[in-house]
Amino acid sequence: MKDFPETLDFSYETQPVRVVFRPGASVSATPGEAAGLGLRRLLVVCGSRGEATARTVADALGDACVGLHAGARMHVPVEIVERAVEVARAAGADGCVAVGGGSAIGLGKAIALRTGLPLIAVPSTYAGSEMTPVWGLTEHGAKRTGRDPAVQPRSVVYDPDLTLSLPVDLSVTSGINALAHAVEALYAPDGSPLVSLMAQEGVRAMTGALPGIAVAPDDLDARARALYAAWLCGACLGATTMGLHHKLCHVLGGSFGLPHAETHTVILPYALAYNAPEAPHAVAALNRALDTDDAPRTLHDLARRLGAPGSLAELGVTEADLEVAALQAASQPYANPREVTADGILGVLRAAYEGHAPVS
Template sequence: MTTQQPRFTYEALPMRVVFGAGSLAQLPQEARGLGLRRLLVLSTHGQRSLAENAATLLGDACAGIFAEARMHVPADIAAKALQAARDTGADGCVAIGGGSTIGLGKAIALKSGLPVVSVPTTYAGSEMTPIWGLTEGGRKQTGRDRSVLPRSVLYDPELTLSLPVDVSVTSGFNAIAHAVEALYAPDASPVISLMAEEGVRSLAAALPAVAAAPRDLDARTEALHGAWLCGSCLGATTMSLHHKLCHILGGTFDLPHAPTHTVLLPYVAAFNLPAAPDAERALRRALATDDVPEQLARVAAELGAPRSLAELGLTEHDLAEVIAQAQSRPYANPRPAPADALRTLLTDALHGTLAH
């Protein structure tokens, strides 16, 4: 009997993770352990109170607060934050919040080399990746650089208890998308595939429980555990068609990041999984279903997520530009994505055919 022997390369990223309820209290200790004495605390305007809490914990080690993080990390905001870090004499940053704030911390690290401590409050997973993104002139540029990896990540489920259910659901599906693409990435490995399957399983179990009881700490802990695993998968593998399309839809059309991932994921899965049977089998196990795309669309809809790209503001007229950008610099994908196939996929997602 002859079997194909596996061949893969796995490279672990240098990450320190502190996980558990109440972990935010360890922020001063983590900063001292990294030799940081003046930290600029980053947040969105809406989460300034959380930034102030972090600043209080840091005491004299807080250099100031920059509460202007925005979705898709506009280049002008990143430049303003970098100048704030320089003006305050910061020797590091604390990024406390969701993907927008974590992304801003990465932009500062990319330009300055300043170390970042991340305290995620959603399930986006950006804190576990060396992937950075900047948006300028209607285009979102992304790249990989280990210099943007946070030096330490504090996962505190208590910080997610007040996360609105709608944000929790779409943020969770954003994380699931990371794992789905990791399963069919060209640089997948057995370690990452195991993490991806478990991450999807954890989030698929936790999100309905979170929706039913948003302040259930056990459910929140399980969801954050899944997000950590899914983010780790994204950090270790190559992005594919799903992420390419989401970057275009966010960077050019300013569609909201997590809802866009949520709406689009079932349609990209339906397109790619026939060419990725191992990934499909793993997702069937994780989701306890024989129809992965249908299950993803159904559960998202049942939990109140948007059902179509049209709901998010995309129009039929926009599809030509999305297709043109997707084909100009394509990401690795398990099967080719010609223009006609992309138009079918995007038209279905525009109208939410699977969700109905």
């Protein structure tokens, strides 16, 4: 079947980023990437859990590293950004290397947004944010996002070796988080045949890799395929507009402090089921990629089979939180294939709270 309509009418903007993908690249390639960009005073940023890995990258940079800042936190609180910017300026940094998952790369992007410093990303999870010009900040209990070419990493170094230490549970939720980028790209108003092809390949690669990682976490081939999938899914997000799924996750994360990847994992099947009646072409593409006739149910079952959280209740959400979250999400206009109303969002959240199989 065709992956695009009979009449072709679309726009597609590529992101100016160089990618290096190979085992060991975090140490062997990062110094060369920095030198190629003319950077000689790099601040390495990471989270506390990833400090040991970031230290190996910092050591590989040698004299080009002017410091390591392990202050990244989930959802990128604005006060954390302000401290990191102070550190970068005090060190006289001319660039930044973010090593780790979405929190570390998010902090690197926020530094780039505030200072204009070029960013190199060395991802250690499957979040995919390294392939987007999207930034996010949390302030006063609310998460806001935006797009700016200044935050797009100039170089991305993919090293499958870095993901070998990622626990299976985090690997699964991180991978499904990446799937959400591809899913929403398929019904985005600014989608294109190229995005559709990347999204379907990303979905196929990720859903094929995650079961292998769950069985054999040290399977480097499965890890590499998942990282490749994350690259494709992230590129889809970078090229298109986010819809209901991402907006719900931003509200739940920023206002209720829910863990990022786990929230994406729970919400995805229900947001897709809600949008499915108004996005038949996207659902058909997903069904082909998943080899199924019910994409929302298949994604729900995959997450449960791999041991991921299956409901908002498991993440600590209360029933009273649902109406608050629905009102917040409905108050923010955004593109979505199906009309977004407070009642409609509340229905999605209630289904996700209960965790039953989604119904389109």
